[in-house]
Amino acid sequence: MVTIKEIAKAVGVSSATVSRVLNYDPGLSISSTKRQAIIETAEALNYATPRNRNKAGANGTPQTPLSRLAIVHFLEPSDELADPYYVGVRLGIENRCRDLKTEIVKVFHSDTLPDPALLQSASGVIVIGKHSANEIEWFERHCRHMVFADFDPQSDAIDCVHSDVGGATQKILNQLNAMGYKRIAFVGSHEHLNGETQPYGERRCKAYIDWQKEHGTFDPELLVLGDSCDSGQNLRLETGYMLAKSVLDLKTRPDIILTANDNMAIGTYRAIREAGLSVPDDIAVVSFNDIPVAQFLTPPLSTMKIHGEHIGETAVDLLLERLSGRDYTKNTIIATEMIWRESCRKPAETRSL
Template sequence: MVTIKEIAKAVGVSSATVSRVLNYDPALSISPAKRQAIIETAEALNYETPRNRNKANGQTAPSLLTKLVIVHFLEPSDEIADPYYVGVRLGIENRCRDLKTEIVKVFHSDALPEASLLEGASGVIVIGKHSDNEIEWLQQYARQVVFADFDPRIEQIDSVLSDMGMATVKILESLQANGYRRIGFIGSHEKLNGTVTPFGEKRCAAYIDWQKQHGTFDPELLALADCTSGQSLRLETGYRLARDLLALREKPDVIVTSNDNMAIGTYRAIQEAGLSIPDDIGVISFNDIPVAQFLMPPLSTVRVHGEHIGEVAVDLLLERLAGRAYGKQVRISTELIHRDSCRKAMNS
């Protein structure tokens, strides 16, 4: 059996350093090149770590992630109203249950949480959009931070999300290919760092850019909510904004909504107006929450894998705790689900 001493001699480091690297000691200060050399040398010599020997004997090594704090951008009532974000959190919790990790949940409030909540935690997973001030606070007090469903655009911070701009273009190109020309959009303004950006939300921005590129942009077809306080976009918001679009002299022939909850409200507005889905007007959305397939007609939507986003966020945190020293940004693919709420079977 190859020993740690032999690996240390081959790489030119101490046996203690080899041991700490192979046992994923996050407190060890060592260059990435040296760490990689140790791991590659151990693999070349077929060294079997104590962790792997334990697995072979049916034993499980203690997890590096003993305590996790989840910081959510929504209040509990808003999260419950949006099954997508429930899915993200459940992905995190299910992964942590396998690891036997203690979880502390912190939901949105007007003030920053107490720093003591982070004490003793291996790391923090942050769900959703947060301001620069909140991100700075998290970096100051958290041992490790990973963002789920939001990219803070800081290279050294890990994040995992789906590209909603790309998903929006996927929808629009499919609608265009199937003969839709007057495409309405229901969404919201974006608010971050105290500033409202009217067209900053990813889906909205992608919709506007695509329409302008094709010479078809009509501001009348854009209906945005003013709910910029961070709350989720609910059924009543979709209902109200859909009524605005349906009041136009020339109605849209299809409406894209920012999430499935808003699509449900849009269904109600269309049906109250005496119109038929999809014969008179089509509807398509994002998230593919469980109820989407049971609407009448079933809702066409982009499936965003919320639970996978949560699972990958935990995996990114584990990588950090195991010693990864560089930032990583992960994109989870989306899937266009074709159902009957558009008048034609759409092509992906």
């Protein structure tokens, strides 16, 4: 069995320093480089702390190697609570960790990056949502194992799990077109990343534009986007309400409004009612996410279900695979599912998308 003394000798530090690092002592003053060297050396030598050795089950089977997990979220706590979809992603992570008896540390969005020592002390890190290239590079330096959830960092070296919302957008549009909807408006937002606005860069928005241009039906009047802002607040129901009002002011109103998420659809419902119109008789509405309240709206909302909890669960499983020795990268796509309800016409038959 490998000892702390052997790790200390390999790294060139004292046994006391190795012990404090491996036991996540927050009071230890040590460089991030040296801390990382100790952790990686212990891992390479298959060292197990006494605490982890004592966690073996009654049948002698070792517990999961994912003893401590850090969640880094791109939203602030209040913004996450306002979006049930992202609550679902986090709950998927937490429920899977509960089954594995894994300790969780949560870090929400702030003006500064997380403490590197916190990430380095974790067996693995799940990063939720959109992050800039600079942030991704920083995470790579300070995380032992990392998975992105609900975001594709476009890296051949980082595991990620997400849904193809661009492809799902095109499938929605194909079905709406087949059902006779011709003037299809889109209510959403620009992409906001790395402190900069990327006009028309959001995946659903881009897919909408590409589809309309491919079919020769693109009308800029029917594309209404909110001003980008930090923490995803531009996808709230208040923004959906204001944007929908501008759509309703058009000389020729759309047949149907596609919103970027269910929160914006709720705001759109309100704008339609205040205009003295009804859903779906005057204007139909369809959306994304299938948050719990969607089925209880009047009328119930047709929406593309994105399985947030499954994304969270899969992110944990990807970390376990890495800790168990997988040495290649996985980019996992969780299928979406269209839920047709009474906010628009329904196709003859439905299927998973």
